[in-house]
Amino acid sequence: MKKWNKMAMGVTALSLMTALAACGSNSSPASNTASNTNSTKESAAPQSTTDKPVEISFANWISVEDGTKEAYNQLIAEFEKANPSIKVKSIGIPFAQFKDQVLVSSAGGNPPDVTMSNQNFTPAFVGANVAAPAQDLLNAEIINDIVDASKAGVTFDGKVMAMPWAPHPSALFWNKNLYTKAGLDPEKPPTTWDEMIQNAKKIAALGKDENGTPIYGIGETGASDSYTGNMLLRISYSFGGKFVDDQGNIVYDQGTALKESLLYMKDLIDNKVSPQGAAMADLRPMFATGALGMLVDGDFGRTNFRNMSGKGAEFDKEWGVTTVPVSKTGKSETFFTEHQLIVTAGSEKQEAAAKFVEYLVSKEAMGIYHKLNGVMSARKSISELPEMNEDDYSRIFNTQMKTASPLPSKNPKFDNAMKNSTDMIVMVTEGGKSPDEAIATVMPKIKELYKK
Amino acid sequence: MRLTRHHKNIIFASVLMLPAFALLALTIISPLIKSVLMSFTDYSLLAPEQNWNNFANYTELLRSSDFYHSLTVTLRYVVITVILDLVIGMSLAIVLNRNIRFRGFFRSIIMIPWAIPTIVSALIFMWIYQGDYGVLNYVLTNLGIIDDNINWLRSTDYALSSIIVVAVFRQTPLVAVMLLAGLQGISSSLYEAARIDGANGWQVFRKITLPMLKPVIGSVALIMIVNNFQMFTLFFTLTNGGPAGATTSLAIHTYITAFSQYEMGKASAIGVIWLLLLFAFSMVFTRIMNRDDR
DSSP states (O other): OHHHHHHHHHHHHHHHHHHHHHHOOSOOHHHHHHHHHHOOOOOSSOSSTTSOOEEEEEEESGGGSHHHHHHHHHHHHHHHHHOTTEEEEEEEOOHHHHHHHHHHHHHTTOOOSEEEEETTTHHHHHHTTOBOOHHHHSOHHHHHTBOHHHHHHHEETTEEOSEEEEEEEOEEEEEHHHHHHTTOOTTOOOOBHHHHHHHHHHHHTTOBOTTSOBOEEEEOOOSSSHHHHHHHHHHHHHTTOOSBOTTSOBOTTSSSHHHHHHHHHHHHHHTTSSOTTOOHHHHHHHHHTTOEEEEEEOTTHHHHHHHHHTSGGGGGGGEEEEOOOBOTTSSOOEEEEEEEEEEBTTOSOHHHHHHHHHHHTSHHHHHHHHHHHOOOOSBHHHHTSGGGSOSHHHHHHHHHHHHEEEOOOOSTTHHHHHHHHHHHHHHHHTSOOOHHHHHHHHHHHHHHHHHO | OOOOHHHHHHHHHHHHHHHHHHHHIIIIIHHHHHHHHHTTBOOBTTBOOOOBOTTHHHHHHHTOHHHHHHHHHHHHHHHHHHHHHHHHHHHHHHHHHSOOTTHHHHHHHTTHHHHSOHHHHHHHHHHHHOTTTOHHHHHHHHTTSOSSOOOGGGOTTTHHHHHHHHHHHHHHHHHHHHHHHHHHTSOHHHHHHHHHTTOOHHHHIIIIIHHHHHHHHHHHHHHHHHHHHTOOHHHHHHTTTOSTTTTOOHHHHHHHHHHTSOBHHHHHHHHHHHHHHHHHHHHHHHHHHHHHHO
16 A cells, blocks of 8 residues: 555656756756857858858748748758758748747757747847847848838847848738629629628628538637737727837727727627637638638738649639728728748857848749749838739739738737737627726736736 | 675665666756746846846735636646546446456557547547537537537637546546556455345445555546646647636646746746645645555
């Protein structure tokens, strides 16, 4: 009997210790700082052709996503062909874990040389001293060529800390087949918010398809993730809302925009016009398989839908894309997300890393990326090139970019604030709370988060 | 000085234990001490300086409704999961201890859910639970049990229960096998004597099987409680703590505090409180088991 108890206690103690130890970090913050400021920067190119190539690590999520894997492979192959003295080692991390893993590996003294980022992650990477100032490492000509809105988003304390790569304004995709089935003109997308809701309700009234799969009018995200928070903010823009004022104070709950946004979500979800609790990863395949009438998504949508539908470019005949319908503000309100590139402060190969970043934002690289994924460039000189505006698809997104707002993500806790804001959708749609109650419950927590 | 045999044995035993102890010190004890020290600092990933902040992390936590909420979610999950593990595991063990046909085959296949990695189980169940295409809604709708599809993992009413089902599916085989080993250790003469005395099945189970299995049940329960208290993979993969915090367990709360809010000091404090709670529970539990044995 005693033997059993001793064994159980032993196992328990060991398990407890393991659990707590897992919370610990091997890194020393002090050493992290030191590595940021004092690291010796190695020359990028070997001195002679007989030298071993410099290997740089590139933390990214595009190599692990089906839609962008091919573009990644081609970009790396072209870079390595043009720069035989530099090899790129991919560190592919799924998007959902990306920020945490880069932060942890950097804090642990093992940062990648270059990391992808976006408007939500960069403030955290800058705050945690992961990012080296891009303006000190990249060619000044490139820095001066950045689109103004993008440049503002990566400038911290007057310094450009990350290189904007590909801005992704969100526009409205619509399914022409479902429009026809619902008795709507398949070539006439909605131009106003009310028209969009009416069309969505007509499509949802179709009920189910021949396989019994439910058909929804529009896909609005309702999951507990920060992207859903971004989408809620996008909706509130259409109702005239904003997240922070010019001084950076949170004003999301002021006025009626947030309340109207939550009522819009409640109306759609309660009436099964939009699926409940869906993440963007759920909505994209639904659109690609004809279960969604409309979806607001970025310019990478076309490639995703082609892949997910299994029909390739043939699927393009079944959908159209237009600017987000006009609402209360009288203009097409949307936001743009942006893929960015950061040379890390802890990298010991910053010269090679900077060369790699310069290549990725070059005309050649953007040509490959645009051709394969339809992405745009954050550089003025490249975004205006005819080959970047060769079809209606590109023109729509370039038009949308003119009215798209950057996300107000300067605070490192913005990503977390966006995630927390999704609680309001859940409270309103299934928690039986009014928008006012949901706002009163969640917004103080978000404000508290920003204070710390 | 000449060493006695006793001293030589002690030195020999110490030398044998040294590598294991060094490994433990490196991988567990050192980070553990570091975590405890960190819990008294304001260390944040966003501010590399570590300053001693007395007990601010602890006082803040003990006043935080989020901490108590995550503790409640964890306790609900642990209690329900372990009870179901034990009840279903015991039933399976009793069946597999009987002379049924294909007993060896059943004893083998029962281990399959446990052999599947937790992350794989979670992904399989994500598809089963999927609101519009999932097989669960399909079956329940066709059986007329539900009228409308339920979004199991995105509903505040069902998300925690859905996670518990996956946990029980995965853990019950291990419990069943451990209990089966215990059952096989009970002498058949005890059962024969009980039958001769006229005991029925329930009386045999209550008066012989349960008391004889008690040490095994106690140990299994303790291990399952501790393991489930630490459960992270299922929560993170299936719901990531959502919707609206309905499945934010202590593990998820710690993760969010550390890697979304970047407050490593506070996250370490949660870990320390968690450690103390579990350690206290284990002490009480073991003491109760010992007392009843005496």
